[in-house]
Amino acid sequence: MQQHLTTIIDIARQLGISKSTVSRALTGHPNVNTKTRQRVLELAEQLDYQRNQLAISLLTNQTRTIGIMVPEFISFFFPKVIIGAQEVLAEAGYNVVICHSNESYETEVANAKALLASRVDGLIVSHTKETRNFDHFRVFQRRGIPVVFFNRVCEDMNVSKVTVNDYDGAFQAVEHLIQTGKRRIAHLAGPDSLPNSRNRLNGYRDALRKYGIDEEPELIISYDLTLEKANIYVNHLLNLPQPPDALFTINDPTAIEALQVIKNRGLRIPDDIAIVGFSNDPISALVEPGLTTVAQPISEIGQQSAHLLMEQLADKEQMKPARTVVLETQLIVRGSTVQGK
Amino acid sequence: MQQHLTTIIDIARQLGISKSTVSRALTGHPNVNTKTRQRVLELAEQLDYQRNQLAISLLTNQTRTIGIMVPEFISFFFPKVIIGAQEVLAEAGYNVVICHSNESYETEVANAKALLASRVDGLIVSHTKETRNFDHFRVFQRRGIPVVFFNRVCEDMNVSKVTVNDYDGAFQAVEHLIQTGKRRIAHLAGPDSLPNSRNRLNGYRDALRKYGIDEEPELIISYDLTLEKANIYVNHLLNLPQPPDALFTINDPTAIEALQVIKNRGLRIPDDIAIVGFSNDPISALVEPGLTTVAQPISEIGQQSAHLLMEQLADKEQMKPARTVVLETQLIVRGSTVQGK
DNA sequence: CTGTTAGCGCGTTCAC
């Protein structure tokens, strides 16, 4: 039941003037008779006139819309990043289109195409765990549309990026476990394809090395970030002849899944086995015992991503050199590593 | 650093044919020589041609984009609804633009304007707790753009809606509390302005009445859904001369906040005080004791919303009559009401 | 201060 929407031509006709004048009046161009402008504005209001952004975008070749694509937004992390980015972007007059790839490479490619077709002015993205080929993002670059990666970043692309110091966060986490007397520290790591996963693994390794603890291959398990697998691997670790006395996981949801498994087995946390997660999701403060975790400045990741994007957007002429911002993490100690905390 | 994007004219020129033919070849029009089509398709691929959706939308007066606006998407509920809706919409070839109003009426109005300007074909929305005036949504109706409300619905607008049976869910929750021997059952209710909040309150009341329990005004507190306030009111309730022996809250985050407060005070759950929430957020299974709660079919709310919207979208000519879908809830019993569950 | 003209990229008549 589409009906006719009033255009500047309607207004022009009714007022017996040209549409150019109407356009000027509406956009606040200085060279318009005050009285004429007044009449235009009134009639526009009365006719419920609304600018057609589509036409303007077609004309100016910019939509003032930014695409944000994340692998999922059920967990706390990504929504919070999006909100941080949105704050900054809205301030600057940009609209935001949010997509989630559902951790599927195919969906990611399809979304990228859709965003390209709708002519977003820029893209902020954290890719799926499956993504190996980044051509669907390179298309944006080739078109002169700035791209910013965060959290999961493509190392081979020369674009701006926002990450946290994953290495250091992991190092702190493991050092903390060692300092509380743990020696057989397991690590549920993320997929090797993700740089942040690799960095955390390196932090884990170096912390062990610093304290002269030999790395036990059987205690390091890379997995695909699904909770079902986490469950399986935690049980596997606990069933080892020499089970670990501590567990450092790639993220909080995994840690909390582990926490459930361990509690159900009747083991004591942290005495029998201590746990450290990564992210400081609010839920980590709610479980029992509270989860020790490496806090990331989540909102700030979004804000910085937006800033870096707008930096690129600022001067279209001479693409600014890409920048990488690395934010610091902070260890939050709770009951899963220190009794009574 | 915008550069020239290849258009159908570029392709036409290079092939020495007219842009009409290129257009036809690209859109799969039957009346095109197979060979010509082949050449067009090849060159398009080679030139990295991408249709300009903007131009098409301007021409056809439809964007195949649906706006979804929610008050927030940090908690589990709204993201999950969005994903449900998106599944159905994507299947039908629609893109989705997600907005969140951050529980602010002003932001909601601004977002509505932006969605209108970007010419979405339809709108799925759950409004803020502040919203009393719905004119910014009525504009869509007036323009012939279908609107579907879910969860928080405007009772005065004649549009399709998706809700759950809030009354019944609340009734079951309170009946369950009574059947476990509770008598002084408090209710942390949502704002009066929200119909679902009122319906849950009514369910609470009628359950009490059915069992001949007098309603105690001091045990019913409406509040603004912020966790700080929840904290204050829970403490207030516990400080009453005769504190409640059970608490039914408007949603799960509130119930979990209450659970923390109660545990910190050293009270036993459920013996001293039992708790029931509403929604069955995953977190309710993770806290200790597990939270008894009223489960909503969250994904289905999104899916149904999308279906109702597409029903309206289907025949533009004669607006179909609006429909309201009410989905059923289910009580999930956990340790916060039954010891050892 | 205002009107005329052109064109953004595309699909769609209507001719041939």
Place this chain on the structure above:
DNA sequence: GTGAACGCGCTAACAG
């Protein structure tokens, strides 16, 4: 099977 012309709604350049 193909091409020329038109128009979606708007802004900008140019000419008064």
